[in-house]
Amino acid sequence: MSGAAQRILLQWQRGNFALDVDLHLPAQGIAVLYGPSGCGKTSLLRCVAGLERARNALVQLGGTTWQDDAQGVFVPVHQRALGYVFQEASLFAHLSVRENILFGAAHWRGAALPTSVEEVIALLGIGRLLDRGVSGLSGGERQRVAIARALASEPQVLLLDEPLSALDGARRQELLPWLERLRDALHIPMLYVTHAADEVARLADTLVVMEAGRVRACGPVAEVLAQVDAPVVLGEDAGALLLGQVQQCDTRWHLAAVQCAGATLWLRDTGLALGQRVRVRVLARDVSLSLAPLQDSSIQNAMPCMVRAIAPGAHPSQALVQLQLERGGQGADGALLLARVTCRAVDALGLVPGRAVWAHIKSVGLVG
The missing domain is CATH 3.40.50.300 (P-loop containing nucleotide triphosphate hydrolases)
Structure with missing residues (x-):
């Protein structure tokens, strides 16, 4: 062809x-x-x-x-x-x-x-x-x-x-x-x-x-799923889709480590094989932001990012923040995440495009 x-x-x-x-x-x-x-x-x-x-x-x-x-x-x-x-x-x-x-x-x-x-x-x-x-x-x-x-x-x-x-x-x-x-x-x-x-x-x-x-x-x-100017809602909420590969399986805790654009995400092991290519869905509502890594937290998936864009959310109290992963090679600009936060949080953290932040992911969904 x-x-x-x-x-x-x-x-x-x-x-x-x-x-x-x-x-x-x-x-x-x-x-x-x-x-x-x-x-x-x-x-x-x-x-x-x-x-x-x-x-x-x-x-x-x-x-x-x-x-x-x-x-x-x-x-x-x-x-x-x-x-x-x-x-x-x-x-x-x-x-x-x-x-x-x-x-x-x-x-x-x-x-x-x-x-x-x-x-x-x-x-x-x-x-x-x-x-x-x-x-x-x-x-x-x-x-x-x-x-x-x-x-x-x-x-x-x-x-x-x-x-x-x-x-x-x-x-x-x-x-x-x-x-x-x-x-x-x-x-x-x-x-x-x-x-x-x-x-x-x-x-x-x-x-x-x-x-x-x-x-x-x-x-x-x-x-397309990570855009903020006209968010595409699949199912429950807008969110990002990350393409990754299984790098490690932890049999003790029944978890798998998936490499996504240079960062590692831990998720539930459903019988994944080492080297298997997977798709991971991260909803915007499951991402919180901080200016530094959190200590002593139950959230184990954290990624250094840069704020790329900020758009109004569905409610006047909310904002949708587009994030670019700092490390990795999913395209020249790296993979993208979305975070749904309050406008008050945007102001308190001083979030503007180009600001370095940490994205803390509370829940990760394996697609399929």
């Missing part, structure tokens, strides 16, 4: 709703389209697929131009090298799992599966299901088969429209690790629609926040 960046520029209207977006996305990884129901996420995906005809559009994905109204180019949906996974698996009931997957690889001749599809089947853990009918599959198994069928066509891009929304909580948690494996193993761009906070935190490489048909924010997921 070409290493060219993806470009989605389009306008689309139905009734009183108008979609107007201009996106530049990386050539690889999962770009999650996130926002409330009715904000235009699915409409955007359908325009990219060619199921809806956008206007004033330029759609370039997988190194190919699918629509360029300035040049009179519009590639019909059946000629676009894409895989599409819907909310419902929509498998063919009269076909076996193997036959459903082979239907996706219609260009392939013969009863054997091509090597690339065998690899996808292994990644999704559905090899034992190949000779079964689809009627007896669980919801999570059906969606894994649907994803394999979409990938069997060897698409240049994979579009996923809330693929977990029809599943119950247990089946959602069952399928998320398989999607993580696909993200880490495949080298094609994915556009993933969701309004679920845990799916954003676990899967997104790039986060596109949508609101009323417009893009409110777009960028690497850790940067």
Whole structure:
């Protein structure tokens, strides 16, 4: 696949709703389209697929131009090298799992599966299901088969429209690790629609926040979640997402040390392996600030930081402080944290951009 960046520029209207977006996305990884129901996420995906005809559009994905109204180019949906996974698996009931997957690889001749599809089947853990009918599959198994069928066509891009929304909580948690494996193993761009906070935190490489048909924010997921001018709330509160690696497991206290941007965070060990890459969520309300390290405290996660920005909080008494870790290499400027504190505390500590502080993290959540 070409290493060219993806470009989605389009306008689309139905009734009183108008979609107007201009996106530049990386050539690889999962770009999650996130926002409330009715904000235009699915409409955007359908325009990219060619199921809806956008206007004033330029759609370039997988190194190919699918629509360029300035040049009179519009590639019909059946000629676009894409895989599409819907909310419902929509498998063919009269076909076996193997036959459903082979239907996706219609260009392939013969009863054997091509090597690339065998690899996808292994990644999704559905090899034992190949000779079964689809009627007896669980919801999570059906969606894994649907994803394999979409990938069997060897698409240049994979579009996923809330693929977990029809599943119950247990089946959602069952399928998320398989999607993580696909993200880490495949080298094609994915556009993933969701309004679920845990799916954003676990899967997104790039986060596109949508609101009323417009893009409110777009960028690497850790940067977007740490912004203060228009905070993105996932679930309970705004907060930062840190990417780290397990460096140590303390069997006595059942804790694991995770290296995040040069600093160490201790969190509950849930069976983590040394060297394992993890994502850590730190809510703004769980971060307190001081001008010096605290002594004799039960809070064991403390990081030296620099105040980068301060913005008003949701209530007049509050402020949201953006912090930059002093050490580490998660980007040239290091990783970012958020702290929700009172305006009185901001004044008492003399907090201004550039001020050195200590961030004391009361609670850390392992994503996944």
